[in-house]
Amino acid sequence: MNVHSIAAIYQFEMFRMWRTKLxxxxxxxxxxxxxxxxxxxxxxxxxxxxxxxxxxxxxxxGLIMLTLLTQSISNASFGIYFPKxxxxxxxxxxxxxxxxxxxxxxxxxxxxxxxxxxLIILATSTLFVDFQIQHPFWMLGFxxxxxxxxxxxxxxxxIWADGFEKLQIVPLMVVTPLVFLGGTFYSISMLPSFWQGVxxxxxxxxxxxxxxxxxxxxxxxxxxxxxxxxxGFLALFIGMTAWIFKTGxxxxx
Amino acid sequence: MTDIISVQxxxxxxxxxxxxxxxIDLTIKQGEIFALLGPNGAGxxxxxxxxxxxxxxxxxxxxxxxxxxxxxxxxxRGLIGLVPQELTTDAFETVWATVSFSRGLFGKKPNxxxxxxxxxxxxxxxxRNNQLxxxxxxMKRRVMIxxxxxxxxxxxxxxEPTAGVDVELRRDMWALVRKLRDNGVTIILTTHYxxxxxxxxxxxxxxxxxxxxxxxxxxxxxxxxxxxxxxxxLYKAIEDLPISLADYPLQLSDDGLTVSYEFDAQQEHxxxxxxxxxxxxxxxxFTDIQTQESSLEDIFVNLVHQKDDAA
Ligand SMILES: Nc1ncnc2c1ncn2[C@@H]1O[C@H](COP(=O)(O)OP(=O)(O)O)[C@@H](O)[C@H]1O
Ligand SMILES: [Mg+2]
Numbered sequence: 001m002n003v004h005s006i007a008a009i010y011q012f013e014m015f016r017m018w019r020t021k022l023x024x025x026x027x028x029x030x031x032x033x034x035x036x037x038x039x040x041x042x043x044x045x046x047x048x049x050x051x052x053x054x055x056x057x058x059x060x061x062g063l064i065m066l067t068l069l070t071q072s073i074s075n076a077s078f079g080i081y082f083p084k085x086x087x088x089x090x091x092x093x094x095x096x097x098x099x100x101x102x103x104x105x106x107x108x109x110x111x112x113x114x115x116x117x118x119l120i121i122l123a124t125s126t127l128f129v130d131f132q133i134q135h136p137f138w139m140l141g142f143x144x145x146x147x148x149x150x151x152x153x154x155x156x157x158x159i160w161a162d163g164f165e166k167l168q169i170v171p172l173m174v175v176t177p178l179v180f181l182g183g184t185f186y187s188i189s190m191l192p193s194f195w196q197g198v199x200x201x202x203x204x205x206x207x208x209x210x211x212x213x214x215x216x217x218x219x220x221x222x223x224x225x226x227x228x229x230x231x232g233f234l235a236l237f238i239g240m241t242a243w244i245f246k247t248g249x250x251x252x253x
Numbered sequence: 254m255t256d257i258i259s260v261q262x263x264x265x266x267x268x269x270x271x272x273x274x275x276x277i278d279l280t281i282k283q284g285e286i287f288a289l290l291g292p293n294g295a296g297x298x299x300x301x302x303x304x305x306x307x308x309x310x311x312x313x314x315x316x317x318x319x320x321x322x323x324x325x326x327x328x329x330r331g332l333i334g335l336v337p338q339e340l341t342t343d344a345f346e347t348v349w350a351t352v353s354f355s356r357g358l359f360g361k362k363p364n365x366x367x368x369x370x371x372x373x374x375x376x377x378x379x380x381r382n383n384q385l386x387x388x389x390x391x392m393k394r395r396v397m398i399x400x401x402x403x404x405x406x407x408x409x410x411x412x413e414p415t416a417g418v419d420v421e422l423r424r425d426m427w428a429l430v431r432k433l434r435d436n437g438v439t440i441i442l443t444t445h446y447x448x449x450x451x452x453x454x455x456x457x458x459x460x461x462x463x464x465x466x467x468x469x470x471x472x473x474x475x476x477x478x479x480x481x482x483x484x485x486x487l488y489k490a491i492e493d494l495p496i497s498l499a500d501y502p503l504q505l506s507d508d509g510l511t512v513s514y515e516f517d518a519q520q521e522h523x524x525x526x527x528x529x530x531x532x533x534x535x536x537x538x539f540t541d542i543q544t545q546e547s548s549l550e551d552i553f554v555n556l557v558h559q560k561d562d563a564a
Contacts, residue, residue, distance in 0.1 A: 008357030
């Protein structure tokens, strides 16, 4: 492994976040805080508990997941899209560095950022609601796994996109709806059985459910199925990344 | 001299079916300055980009310092520094950060003293804490050179280093290239400025339409393909050239005082002695005779035309 090369890319990306800390950190924190105020405190106070957990506490894992997914994708996609767009990618492609090393640098930095954000939001949520984490190691495990998995997806999107529009379209048109319909704000057991079946086709359900289990010990879907699905996505997105590099797709003419 | 780069049977066909490189064979010798000369669209950037790993070759092999650029890409690329044609920089990075980044990217341990030296050599030291967006185009070009030099390459590619650069910076650039060569760096530059190749290069390769038309030492190239002009200054003005010289494409100046004759320097029987003998026989006296080699520009125009005519 070429440690200096990986470190160069990783640090470069982390500095970029630091330089734009207002935008990269404050914006997601503010928007999630708004969710807590509106759904947690205002509406939540009139909602029944869900499976013995107060509604405000119930939505915490879902909201962290929402941030984790959208931030991982946007960090990673922007991280690789921008050098492609500005042309500075030439340097990375002409460097004595393997594809695996490039990916570790970019995906690693994007995942790190969203993990940091996820933890910040977790800390923020304690200001609004009372809750305890029953399985902290599982919680961290899901946090890291989800961040890495969706940073890979972001990386793939960043390479595929040839304009800012395409860069936005997947997070906006696909990921956000799936997260909202994936049990962030409700338990799928609240749905009529037909819609429960439909919902199970939504991959985000498994992520949110597993993550929520690590908080409160109960979930819509069996924890092992959740874990299996998450690993499945990871494998899928790694496979896509490997294919891109193998073929030089959109990176090298 | 040993070969530091060897290109064999290299072809590149882009996805749209355009064939940008056709069966290129080329060797670059260690320690030389090699100029790849050709008009826009000739395939210079494609050739360089392929050697540097930015473009996938369709066919053929390339070796840099004995390492295959595909199967041993790490070793091969470690030898190479590239200054691309386009100015592409991270607007918000500082000069120091971007140059240090390049060194790290190429797998080298940080070396502040070296980066400082490079920035000083390129007159960038004062600007080290400036963001790149605050720099002029010429300065950015220097930064790109500094980035390429940051990892101490043995081979430096400069793709049109002086395109759109002012005269002063061009002189600086030429001086820098010579200094690097003196330090043992092999330099390959592309240009469509003939003066630049003429001024800088030890050897010149002429590329057109994706084909290398010829490669030769600059001096030999001038000699081998150069045309010469014979200029005869007359003692007294004449109105017309003597009929006895009608077989030769002579030109008489408007004032009637200079006769000039362009001939192929390669030709053995170039007719000079015949012309002079004839002038004397006609009683035309002259005060001076000189011959001049034609510029690379003429050579180049000729070559491209020859190739076009042959096709
Ligand atoms: N990615 C590409 N796809 C298709 N054609 C290309 C691509 N890049 C360059 N070309 C074509 O290949 C030819 C050579 O281009 P280039 O190597 O940039 O020439 P030069 O550097 O000598 O000006 C040009 O006709 C150019 O239009
Ligand atoms: Mg070019």
